[in-house]
Amino acid sequence: MKEYLEPQIKTACGRTFGAELNSRNIPIAFEKPKVAEHGDIATNIAMQLSKTFKKNPRQIATEIVAQLQFDSSIVEKVEIAGPGFINFHFTKNYFQNELKTILEIEKSFGKSFANKGKKAQVEFVSANPTGPLTVGHGRNAVFGDTVARLLEWSGYDVTREYYFNNAGRQMRVLGDSVRLRYLELIDEKIRFPQFSNNDASNFANALSVGEIPFPEDYYQGEYITDIAKSLHTQFGDSLRNENAEGKFKQQAESEIFEDIKKTCKRLGIAFDVFFNENTLYETGMVKEVIEEFKQRGVAYESEGALWLKKEILGSEKDKVIVKSTGEPTYRLPDIAYHREKIRRGFDLMIDILGSDHIATYPDVIAGLNALGENEGANKIKVLIHQFVTILQDGEVVKMSTRKANYITLDELMDEVGADVVRYFFLMRSIGSHLNFDLKLAKEQSDENPVYYLQYAHARIASIIRFAAESQEPRPKSQTVDFSMLKEEAEISLIKMLRTFPEIVENVATNFEPHLLCEYLHEVAGVFHKFYHDHRVVTDNKELTSARLDLCSGAKIVLGNGLAILGITAPEKM
């Protein structure tokens, strides 16, 4: 549409305003009007020009329209409306032909090759292996995977990556938590009333009566006991004097990781790369970064620590990258990691982060720039999503892996299924705080919005099955006469379907899958309306064929759209 109209309007404007216009170089913007009466596409060019030419926009519009000439088989009428919009109405014939394209391209309808040959990387989830994935991780996981799918649909070769760290205090505590549970299994007395490490009197008291205290800030989830049990099955009592960071930590890490991968798989997510932070030390990347920072004079030592200067960070104060203990802070490996990504030659790198990390990524970008990686840093796109608030019985559940106060993604999927989970996380813009009411999600599982889409798909499949059973198959040579489709419900369905590629492109450029959800919901709605108003399979062979093809078109769009969202498109419900 735009492709057809743009040059015509340009020449018309040229004829009206001459060279003066060309010097201004005003782009012609099109938009799809909200209301059907305002046509299929509209431009506000007359309003744009009214400033420069100091003329009434409606007057300008009239002059432009007078210069326009169109193929009457494509454009039905042109109207000037409102403050100065030029509205274009296209012919039914034009839309009928559009349906053919959809049917021909089928599975790739909506795909673009704009980024063919380019490599993209999406880093998401990236939760350290200290416990099962919770509902809180769900939004990150599902959104990240969907962004990856969108990039694939726009032509990118996509790497899905999970970054993790299996060192540090967090993991030591995890190992020791397992160790204590193990000792409990082999009959050591562990005292579990909740008290903290620094509660000295309680601690001493426990030890004095021969009990080993289980600190409050240790991991309290049941899965810790499960890991201890599996160690007990393998090794019996022989680990009594084993170090927390030995077998206990290793076993915990590997079991938890397996668990995480399984959860992701259930959600339709498969990572290509699990990147261990430790690699950055092994390959010398971290050291290299430190040296270079020093060389470039942006880092200095003080109080036994290594600091990065605020000037390059653009922050209020200098920040530590290596602690006085010799351990790096998260900034350093993060910078090294992103440099590593840049070196792998991606054209686009996306980080999916929760809002709790919002303050950290500017440091990473600044660090990269300080290393002279400006070009690479420009290819990094950070997408921040707001938190999911879990509501149970109207109360906010504060999630904490350590306190075992969480609802796992698996539990959620057990309740409502992976499709509902994915849809629920995708249907809202990532900038808004998502309220996940568990009670509601369970109760409404029967009337969840995702079923509306799936039902439309299944319904179409059913119609097509019915037609195949009750009718002679149409000979391949016989072409379908799409001019049979002229009812309002039919045309508006085609209009809806044909915009799919535009929607995908828009959603993929702006990383806003929720708009695809909305669009598909609308497609389903328009289809249901069509179904309700008109019978597909009738004695009229010609009409039946045309309507069946229209159904197929709708099925393609719904199917492809659901595929991008990672949601199944059932043939039956």
Added chain:
RNA sequence: GAUCCCGUAGCUCAAUUGGAUAGAGCAUCAGCCUUCUAAGCUGAGGGUUGCGCGUUCGAUUCGCGCCGGGAUCACCA
């Protein structure tokens, strides 16, 4: 104190990046199955877009100032 996100119908959220009459779902009410899936369709009610200025032909959208909610501001990640 500073930075970022959010504030829209009773509830959960949209709004084509500045457009025309601000829309969906849930909930409430009233209709529609002898016919291809009623997990559907049709209709009704429900709004000072948190408040106030400003920018312009035009503001839910952009700017400034308040109010309210969330997140972050470590030698934690």
